[in-house]
Amino acid sequence: MKIKFLGAARTVTGSCYVIETDQARFAVDCGMHQGSDAIERRNLDVAPYDPARIDFFIITHAHIDHSGLLPRMAQQGFRGPIYATEPTGDLLKILLLDSAHIQEVEAAGKNKRLQRTGMKTDAVPLYTTKDAEAVMPFVKTRKYDEIFSPAPGIQVRFQDAGHILGAAIVELFIEENGSTTKLVFSGDIGRPHQLLMKEPSPVREADFLFMESTYGNRNHKGEQESLDELASAIRYSYRNREKVIIPAFAVERTQEVLYSLHLLLRDGKLPKDMPVYLDSPLAIKATEIFRRYHSYLDGETQTLLKNGEDPLRLPNLKMSTTTAESIRINETREPAIVISASGMANAGRIKHHLRHNLWRPGASIVFVGFQAEGTPGRRIVDGAKKIRIFNEDIAVQAKVFTINGFSAHAGQDQLLDWLKNFQSKAMQVFLVHGEFSAQEHLATLIREKFGLPVTIPEYLEEIRLKPGAQMEEIKQPKIAVPQVNLSPLLADLKTKLDDVGGKMGKFQYLSAAQQAAIADLLRQAALNIDEIKNKS
Ligand SMILES: [Zn+2]
Ligand SMILES: [Zn+2]
Known part of the structure; x- marks a missing residue:
């Protein structure tokens, strides 16, 4: 059999592995590629x-980084079943429709901009709400631990x-050929x-293990330490009569934050007159789905729920579904906590909250999840002094907290602990x-501690897997990886800078407003160059 890596290879987004056996061609995951323009272009290229x-x-x-391209696949001719657990099926419905809506809004916005510059308005969404709806009938749910066979010679659990x-x-x-590979x-x-x-x-056996490594180089802070840090952000902004802004993924992180606030309120660390806004229609819907699946939640939570205590409810919780409700949050100058999406601050209502609060000394921005390279969230965490939101440079003057103890991902030691469960000596x-x-x-660490061979596949790399944990590379990754030639871009930039230098004398005859506009543009260019410098 062969496996091809179509995403999440040396990056975190776009998970998709296409497997070809002698009887079937199928894929595990179908994630959207998110991050830089070059990475996002992979969403358009369906040929691989x-x-x-x-x-x-x-x-x-x-x-979405595991399911977000399903509507694109349906749009481009995929017609087979999509296997997932029952809660995943329910969550897919709301997440894929939301993703389609974002694609439509972005394409419409781009066309408006093109129209204003007199250019052809030819931006089309990656996929539409209709495409997302077309996926739903294909979803077939299966339970944990149940063995099913989606094609001859293939069993899944x-x-x-x-x-x-x-x-x-x-x-x-x-x-x-008569032997089973796991x-x-x-x-x-x-x-x-x-x-x-x-x-x-725990899983005990495998011939080939494909393991995530998001936090392969670091551990999380402890749970209590993270709760204390959240409490200190609340204390800081409450004292300054400002807001605590929490960008959070709608699924899981939002509910984990709500649960944490529930615990803080119980300990008297969340002021009773500090409202909590859940400003994300998607997160509100996701929270309802959590309530539907008690048996999937951990033991302690199940006991709480049985005793009539709902850890996802707060007396001062306000849900804002409509845009008008969302806008009203920033019209009042009361201290408040605002949980909104997206978690990496690259889309959604959170951008408005950052525009209103990022520049306010006394406000807090609390990051509770992984921030991918190229996203505004990552830039703020990395210490940017200014962030461009809706074509405006916003100074970062709020206090920034990065609390990774709320992560839904295992940290380094926890990944190794999970790996320790495997007993297969010859595992790849x-x-x-x-x-x-x-x-x-x-x-x-894996080579040292467990003596196991480890491969870090490249985007579009293809590998033949043989029984007994033998493998052989099919395509050189160098052929597959699109190399970006940066030199001409730099040469072009240098020429343009020289042109600007030649015009400096003329700029002084322009109006004050025009000169101020040029100063802004130069500052923005300098910020971009700083960001490039910091990449090395
Ligand atoms: Zn992921
Ligand atoms: Zn995930």
């Missing part, structure tokens, strides 16, 4: 997926990954001791879903 020839998908969990509601580890048993896809592995989720299930480990530096770090 060849959707019409994919027999079925197996989806580990509903996060989902195990609880402890990451988000319904998230699964996928065990694949593939029979070819592949395990970790999906995203949860952090043990999450408030709402159970612990990730592939590290996926991580930035390369984190993966190299984790690979070294």
Whole structure:
């Protein structure tokens, strides 16, 4: 059999692995590529997926970086079943429709901008609400621990990954020429001791393991320390009569934050007159889905719910569904906590809250999740002094907190603990879903501690897997990886800078307003160049 890495290879987004056996061609996960323009262009290029020839998908969990290209696949000819757990099926409905809506809004915005510059308005959404709706009838749900056979010679079992509601580890048993090879896809592995989720299930055997490595190079702070930090952000902004802004993914992180606020309120660390706004229609819907699946939640939460205590409810919780309600939050100058999406601040209502609060000394911005490279969230965490939001430079004067103890991902030690459960001596480990530096770090530890061979696949790399954990590379990754030639871009920039230098004399005859506009543009260019410098 062959496996091709179509995403989450040396990066965290776009998870998708296409597997070809002698009887079927199918894929595990179908994630959207998110981050820089070059990475996002991969969403457009459907040729490597060849959707019409994919027999079925197996989806580990509903996060968009694992499921977000399903509507694109349906639009381009995919017609097979999509296997997932029951909660994943429900979450897919709301997440894919939301994603389609974002695509439509972005394309419409781009066309408006093109129209104003007199250019052709030819931006089309990556996929539409209709495409997302077309996916739903294909979804077939399966329970944890149940073995099912989606094609001859292939058996699948989902195990609880402890990451988000319904998230699964996928065990694949593939029979070819009389021998069975076992592949395990970790999906995203949860952090043990999450408030709402159970612990990730141990798996004992595999010939080939495809393991996530998001936090391959670091550990999280402890749960109590994270709660204390959240309490100190609340104390700081309450004292300054400002807001605490929490960008959070709608699924899981939002509910984990609500649960944490519930605990803080119980301990008297959340002032009773400080309202909490849940400003995300998607997060509101997701919270309802959590309530539907008690048996998927961890033991302690189930006991609380049985005793009539709902950890996702707060007496001062206000849900804002409409845009008008969302706008009203920033019209009042009362101290408040605002939880809004997206979690990496690259889309959605959170951008408005950052525009209103990022520049306010006394306000707090609390990051509770992973911030991918190229996103505004990552720039703020990395210490940017200014951030461009809606074509405006906003100074970062609020206090920034990065609390990774709320993460839904296992930290480095926790990944190694999960790996320790495997008893197979000749297992091949592939590290996926991580930035390369984190993966190299984790690979070294795995080789040292367990003596297992580790491969870090590249985007579009293809590998033949043979029974007995033997493998052989099919395509040189160098051929597959699109190399970006940066030199002409730099040469072009230098010429343009020289042109600007030649015009400096003329600028002084322009109006004050025009000169101020030029100063702004130069400052922005300088900020961009600073950002490039910091990449090395
Ligand atoms: Zn995830
Ligand atoms: Zn993920």
